[in-house]
Amino acid sequence: MSDQTSPAAPRSVLAPLRAVPAFVAENIWLSIGIFLLGGLALLSFGAPLFTAFDPVALNVTQRLKPATEGQPFGTDLMGRDVFARVLYGGRISLTVGLTVAFVASLVGLIVGIAAGLIRWVDVVVMRVMDGLMAIPSVLLAIAFMALAGSSIRNIVIAITIPEVPRVARLVRGIVMSVREQPFVEAAVAAGTPDKALVLRHILPSxxxxxxxxxxxxxxxxxxxxxxxxxxxxxxxxxxPSWGNVVAEGRSMFLVNPGLVLYPSLFLAATVLAVNIVGDGLRDRLDPQMTKALR
Incomplete structure (x- = not known):
């Protein structure tokens, strides 16, 4: 019996790996985005594996040194290793981006579903959302940071506040459209509880x-x-964050352009990778919308 069943184990383990080429072929842009974003995340969160330098350690005797084998991006005005600062700075950007996306999506989802199903919530809360959307997000974020002080937590809050209304309006529109569908009306007529109606029919849409x-x-x-x-x-x-590294290096741009270019390239690559993943997810999760756009 054991001789007959033992070969099945390796096949079951290798089965997901064999499906990878087909997935890449069917989702080329999504695969490129995941690969690029995964590589950047590995460099950032695994920074100690790629550099032995402390990103905040000062060494004024090594100021503005050119690139070497151990320091491929050279040093900044304070003698800090630019390569280490760029890698560790990616942790801040990715952490803020992922946290804001999760919190804004969760809060916007709750507000949007409530506004789409409850009339008084739609009248009151959505007017508040419209008011927040009328304020430029950068001004709102700067004002909040000036009042609350500089910290990563406050940055997340400051960026999340302007994003919640956009998610709420998106979800509200979907809910108002779905609730008029025949299958939802049939569920209501059958006496489906409100909680089950939301979880089974509204939320998945x-x-x-x-x-x-x-x-x-x-x-x-x-x-x-x-x-x-x-x-x-x-x-x-x-x-160390990419914005701080660029801000500190702008005064020395003519002396060492890499102080600005290296963190800017990492920032651009990260944003590009996230957008490619978003486009790939849209193509895979909603192919009908993609065909309509084309």
Missing amino acids: TLTPLVVQATYICASAIISEAYLSFLGAGTPPEI
Whole structure:
């Protein structure tokens, strides 16, 4: 008996790996985005594996040194290793982006479903959402940071606040459309409880566009964190982030352009990867919409 069943184990383990080429062929852009984003995440969260330098350690005797084998990006005005600061800075951007996308999607989902199903919530809460959307997000974020102070938690809150109304309006529109569908009306006529109605019929209809929207929120949050830090209203100066690295290196751009170019390239690559993943998810999760757009 054991001789007959033992060969099945390796096949079951290798089965997912054999499906990878087919998945890549069917979802080429999604695969490229996942590969690029995964590589950037590995470099950022696995920074100690790729550099032995402390990103905040000062060494004034090594200021503005050119690239070497151990320091491929050289050093900045304070003698800090630029390569280490760029890698560790990716942790801040990715953490802020993913956290903002999750929190904004969750809060917007709750508000949007409530507004789409309960009339007084739609009248009151959505007017508040419209008011928040009328304020430029950068001004709202800067004002909040000026009042609350510089910290990663406050950055997440400042960027999340303008994103919630956009998610709420998206979900509200979907809910108002789905609730008029015959299968929902039939469920209501059959006496389905409100909780079961939301979980079985309303919520699943919102997940596909919500997942796609979350990827764009993540990309937007990464950019927002960078320009807030660049303006001095984001992460504290002692914490390496791409915005801080660019802000500190702009005065020495003519001496060492890499102080600005390297973190900017990593920022652009990360935002590009997130957007590619979002487009790939849209194509895979909602092929009908993709065909309509084309």
